[in-house]
Amino acid sequence: MAALETTVETSLESGLATLFARERASLAGPLWLAPLRAEALSRVLREGLPHRRVEAWKFTDLRNKLVPDLDIAKGNGATPPSLFAGMRAHHVGINGGRLTNAPNTDGLPDGLEILSLAEALATPSLWLRQWLQPTADPLENLNLAFVADGAMIRVGEGVRVALPLLLRVTQGEGGAMAHTRSVVSLEAGAELTLIELDDGNPETQGFANTAMSIVLEPGARLTHLRLTASAKPAIVVRNDDIELARDASYDGAIFSSGAALARQQMRVRLNGAGASFNVACAYAASSNEHNDYALEIVHEAPHTTSRVLAKGVAAGSGHGVVQGRVVVQPAAQKSDSHQLSRALLLSAHAEIDQKPELEIYADDVKCGHGAAVGALDEDQLFYLRTRGISEPDARSMLVAAFLGEITDRVANEAWRERVAAWLAERMARVTGEGA
Amino acid sequence: MMLQINDLHATVDGKKILKGLTLSLGEGEVHAIMGPNGSGKSTLSYVLAGREGYNVTSGAVTFRGRNLLEMLPEERASAGMFLAMQYPVELPGVTTMNFLRAALNAQAKARGEPEVDAVTFLKRIKEAGAKLSMSDEMLKRAVNVGFSGGEKKRNEVLQMAMLKPRLAVLDETDSGLDIDALKVVAEGVNAMRAPDRSFLIITHYQRLLNHIVPDRVHVLSGGRIARSGGPELAHELESRGYEEKASA
Numbered sequence: 001m002a003a004l005e006t007t008v009e010t011s012l013e014s015g016l017a018t019l020f021a022r023e024r025a026s027l028a029g030p031l032w033l034a035p036l037r038a039e040a041l042s043r044v045l046r047e048g049l050p051h052r053r054v055e056a057w058k059f060t061d062l063r064n065k066l067v068p069d070l071d072i073a074k075g076n077g078a079t080p081p082s083l084f085a086g087m088r089a090h091h092v093g094i095n096g097g098r099l100t101n102a103p104n105t106d107g108l109p110d111g112l113e114i115l116s117l118a119e120a121l122a123t124p125s126l127w128l129r130q131w132l133q134p135t136a137d138p139l140e141n142l143n144l145a146f147v148a149d150g151a152m153i154r155v156g157e158g159v160r161v162a163l164p165l166l167l168r169v170t171q172g173e174g175g176a177m178a179h180t181r182s183v184v185s186l187e188a189g190a191e192l193t194l195i196e197l198d199d200g201n202p203e204t205q206g207f208a209n210t211a212m213s214i215v216l217e218p219g220a221r222l223t224h225l226r227l228t229a230s231a232k233p234a235i236v237v238r239n240d241d242i243e244l245a246r247d248a249s250y251d252g253a254i255f256s257s258g259a260a261l262a263r264q265q266m267r268v269r270l271n272g273a274g275a276s277f278n279v280a281c282a283y284a285a286s287s288n289e290h291n292d293y294a295l296e297i298v299h300e301a302p303h304t305t306s307r308v309l310a311k312g313v314a315a316g317s318g319h320g321v322v323q324g325r326v327v328v329q330p331a332a333q334k335s336d337s338h339q340l341s342r343a344l345l346l347s348a349h350a351e352i353d354q355k356p357e358l359e360i361y362a363d364d365v366k367c368g369h370g371a372a373v374g375a376l377d378e379d380q381l382f383y384l385r386t387r388g389i390s391e392p393d394a395r396s397m398l399v400a401a402f403l404g405e406i407t408d409r410v411a412n413e414a415w416r417e418r419v420a421a422w423l424a425e426r427m428a429r430v431t432g433e434g435a
Numbered sequence: 436m437m438l439q440i441n442d443l444h445a446t447v448d449g450k451k452i453l454k455g456l457t458l459s460l461g462e463g464e465v466h467a468i469m470g471p472n473g474s475g476k477s478t479l480s481y482v483l484a485g486r487e488g489y490n491v492t493s494g495a496v497t498f499r500g501r502n503l504l505e506m507l508p509e510e511r512a513s514a515g516m517f518l519a520m521q522y523p524v525e526l527p528g529v530t531t532m533n534f535l536r537a538a539l540n541a542q543a544k545a546r547g548e549p550e551v552d553a554v555t556f557l558k559r560i561k562e563a564g565a566k567l568s569m570s571d572e573m574l575k576r577a578v579n580v581g582f583s584g585g586e587k588k589r590n591e592v593l594q595m596a597m598l599k600p601r602l603a604v605l606d607e608t609d610s611g612l613d614i615d616a617l618k619v620v621a622e623g624v625n626a627m628r629a630p631d632r633s634f635l636i637i638t639h640y641q642r643l644l645n646h647i648v649p650d651r652v653h654v655l656s657g658g659r660i661a662r663s664g665g666p667e668l669a670h671e672l673e674s675r676g677y678e679e680k681a682s683a
Contacts, residue, residue, distance in 0.1 A: 378487070383524040386484050387538035387594065388512035388545065397537065401528025401577075 011068045013045050020145060023072055028148055029121045033132060040134040041145035050138055059321040059353040060292045062139075065235060065261045067205050072146060073097040073176035080201055082168060083229060083422055087414065089166035089195065090114075092151050096171070097178035099149045111159030111190070117150035117181060131183050131213055139265070140239050143179040143211045150182040150211075155190040155220075164193040164225075164415070171234050174204030181211040186220035186248075195415065196226040198236055205260070211239040216248035218272060224252035224279075225410055229422060230259040232288060238264040246272030246301070250279070253409040255419060256291050257284040257426045263292040270297070270304035270332070278307040282406035284399070284423070285318030285350070286430040292321040295339075299332035299365075308339035311406055313399050314350035315430045325357040326367060333364045341371045344402055346395070346431060395431040400424055436497070437462050437602055437633040438483075443494035444658075445482050452478040454658035456494070460602070463630040467644055467669060468637045470655035471677040476637045477521060479655070480606040483635075484518040485511050499601065512538075513545035515601030519591040519608050526578035531590065534578050535560060535597050542598065563596040567623055584611035592623040603627075604635045609643035621646030641673035 020041050027037060050057040051064065073096035092114060093101030099116040108114065120128055134141050155161055171178060186192055198208065208230070216222055230236050236259045242250060256262045268277050283291035297306045312320040324339045343352040356369035376398050384394035403423060410416035438460040445453040452475045460466050470476050481489045483496070485508035496503040498516060506514065526534060540550045551559075564574050567589045579587050588608055595603050605624070609617055624634065624647050636647060644652070644666065652668040654661045656677070662668070 377524075379524045380526055382484075382486055382508065383520070383526070384534075384538075385508040386512055386518050386520075387534070387598065388509050388542035389538055390509050390541060391507070393537070393541065394509075397529060397534075398526075401526065404528035 010048070010063060012049055012063060012066055015068045015070070016041070016142070017045055019072065023146070027146065028118050030124060032126070032129065033121065036132055036134060037145050040141035043134055043141045044138050044145065047138055049142075056294065056323075058355075059319075059323075060261070060263055060290060062235070062237070062261065062263070065290075066207060070177045070205070070207055071175060072148075073178040073206070079170050080199065082197065083199065083227065084166060084168070084195070084197055084415075084418060087166065087418065089164045092165065092167045094149065094151065094167070094169045094180050096176065097148045097180050099151055102151065109159075109161060111156035112161050112165070112192075113152075113154045113156075114165075115152040117152055118148060120152060131181065137239065137265070139209055139237050140211055143181055143209050143239065146177065146179040147181045147211070148179065150180045153182065153184045153194075155186045155192050157187040158189040159187075160191040161193070164195045164412075166195045166197065168197045168199070169208060169210060171198070171200035171206040171208045171230055171236070174206055177207040177209065179209045179211075183213045183215070184222070185215045186217060186222055188217045189219040190217070191221045193223040193225070193412075196224075198226070198228040198230055198238075200234070201231040205233045205235060207235045209237045209239075212241070214240065214242040214250070216242070216244045216250060216275075218246040218248060220245070220248045222250050223411070224250065224254075225415060225419070226252070226254045227419065227422065228254070228256040228259065228262050228264065230262070232258065233260045235260055236262045240264070240266045242266065242268045242277070244268070244270050244272065244275035244277060247274040248272065249276040252279040253406055254279065254281045254293075255406070255423065256282070256293075257423070257430070258289065259291075260288060261290045261292075263294065266293075266295045268295070268297040268306070269300055270306065270335075271300050273301045273303045275301065276305040278305075279309075280406045280409045281308070281310040281322070282403045282423075283312040283320050284403065284426050284430045285312070285314045285320050287316030287318055290319045290321075293323070294321075295324045297324070297326045297337065299326070299328045299335040299337065301331060302333045302335065304332060304335045306337045308341075309406070310339075310341040311343070311403055312352065313344045313346060313403065313427075313430055314352050315346035317347075317349045318430070319351045321353045323355045323357075324369070325359070326369075327359045328362050328365050328367065330361045333362050335362065336366045338367070339369045343373045344399060345373055345375055346399070392428075392432055396424070396427045399431055400427045403427075436460070437464070437499060438635070439495075439497040441495045443482070443496060444492045445478060446490050446492055447478060447488060452658055453482065456655070456659050458653065458660060460633050460635060462633060463628075464651065465628065465634040465636065465647065465649045466651045466653060467649040468635060468653050468655050469639070469641070469669065469672055472639070474655045475658045476639075476655055477606060480518055480521075480604050480637055483511075483516065483604055484508055509541070510545070512598075512600075513542045517595050517598055517600030517603045519588075519595060519603065519605045521607040521610060523579050523587040523591055525580045527580050529578050530576060531574045531578050531593075532560065535594060538594070538598060560597060563593055566596070566626070567593050567619055569593060585613065585616035588612055588616065588620055589623075592620050596623060596627060599627075601631065602633050602635065604637065606637045607639060608636075609638055609640065617643060618646060641669040644669045
């Protein structure tokens with residue numbers, strides 16, 4: 001086999017090359033997968049891990065944050081109690097890169113299938129190839145090079161799954177990378193509520209690089225709730241590829257707070273007329289936390305709609321980033337797109353970067369964007385304090401209220417309360433180090 | 436003594452507003468402070484509540500035996516001070532229910548008292564709301580968001596009724612109220628009059644004092660008390676205006 005061609009710039013990349021050489025024989029998968037993994041890694045090594053000189057990573061320096069010599073997670077990390085313990089759902093667990101808990105088929109309603117990627121790869125499984133191809137994205141390529149497992153979730157045509165599906169990705173192991181890849185596929189007219197929880201608390205740096213493909217066939221509806229609730233010093237990268245066919249709809253609420261670095265990359269393609277994508281993102285970054293949302297939404301078909309609302313808070317030395325790029329292709333006439341990003345800056349050392357971009361190639365469309373950064377309102381703070389609420393509590397309340405617009409998007413009351421409670425706890429920490 | 440203000444001087448943005456204000460308010464008493472625009476009425480209320488930017492340059496304020504000026508706004512509240520604001524603030528995303536519960540519990544905690552349990556709280560706020568013609572639906576809405584002027588003032592009185600302060604400072608609570616709303620507010624205040632509770636009613640007009648009869652009326656002019664008298668002074672001011680009395 002030919003040696004990997006590399007232009008390694010840092011010890012990180014050379015560490016990855018060494019690791020891949022050592023592990024490649026034991027990485028899961030049929031014969032056809034091995035060269036795809038090698039190609040994906042060589043792309044990573046050729047371009048290097050992302051850093052701030054790369055436009056898409058202008059505000060986030062992953063390469064500098066990662067420690068060298070990260071090993072491959074072996075799926076044996078400790079699992080802390082779940083924020084969503086006791087909630088009624090179909091529970092699926094991924095720990096340290098391995099699917100550790102999937103409901104057996106008997107426990108699932110007709111039309112909902114959940115398969116382990118590792119198990120699927122142990123069979124000839126040529127159909128999986130479409131989900132395992134190198135791309136232009138370095139994190140997706142890194143994921144493909146090392147991916148061990150993931151959840152393959154399919155909802156059959158016209159099936160409405162009553163209970164939410166809870167996918168929990170825990171990062172229990174310090175010093176390890178976990179690359180998982182999942183696919184959520186909703187056939188025509190299917191409906192699913194997908195809830196994801198990224199958490200875990202490694203004592204040394206863990207790196208979770210999760211890829212997820214979401215495919216919504218005509219008329220399918222996905223309701224999505226995600227909490228990226230990892231704790232420092234974790235680094236979390238989420239890569240979402242979302243495709244919507246005719247009249248399909250995606251409705252998401254995404255929350256992120258706690259990790260040393262969290263980057264959520266969402267690539268959305270509205271491929272069929274009448275498709276609708278609506279996401280609300282929240283982040284709260286306290287000191288030494290970096291929260292980055294990078295969205296790219298491409299309107300390919302006419303009469304498609306996209307909505308992005310991002311709200312964030314940065315305190316101490318926290319850093320928040322929201323980048324939203326909307327592309328309207330020539331065929332996407334009568335498309336309607338709006339993005340709004342608002343942020344609260346709670347200290348002089350905190351940083352917020354918001355960068356909306358529009359690329360419009362059609363002439364009959366409605367596109368808008370707005371961005372604003374401000375501080376807490378002094379009149380509101382004083383009002384709360386005159387009623388006996390201490391200044392730190394008043395700050396927490398106002399910040400929680402600011403993000404409440406995102407929490408309110410969680411339609412189910414029981415889940416919303418869990419999210420709000422988690423957020424309130426995070427707020428107390430974030431505002432505690434306010435000014 | 437509930438509140439003792441001695442020779443109080445205060446500035447806002449470097450401008451002298453209060454210039455030697457002295458006032459004694461006994462337990463259970465209701466005093467009205469009347470005065471024209473710019474006489475320092477609102478400055479007095481903000482100084483008492485502890486608003487940043489309202490700087491006391493000299494003088495003393497003693498509230499229930501404690502040096503008020505050394506206390507944070509939230510400490511003043513827990514010690515029993517309440518300010519009903521002239522322009523109540525809107526709090527998007529914070530419901531009146533949650534806001535009041537947080538306030539009650541914060542004050543209870545500061546005083547070393549047990550927190551109010553959810554059931555008792557709900558019962559109390561519904562009763563208090565009903566007396567002020569505030570529906571449950573209003574209580575579940577964000578504080579003052581989308582409220583009319585009158586609704587905002589009723590919300591202030593609701594908060595006062597729930598927090599049961601020892602001293603309530605009402606800053607132009609009558610402004611912007613029609614006669615029916617004025618009566619509702621006045622009834623709310625009158626229902627709370629008690630031997631251990633005092634009121635400082637700051638107003639431009641006499642009409643609120645037809646419904647809440649004060650023990651004493653003071654005329655604030657040029658940053659100090661220019662004249663004091665009984666309830667009849669309010670009527671006199673109403674008929675003759677401030678100009679003459681201020682210079683008297």
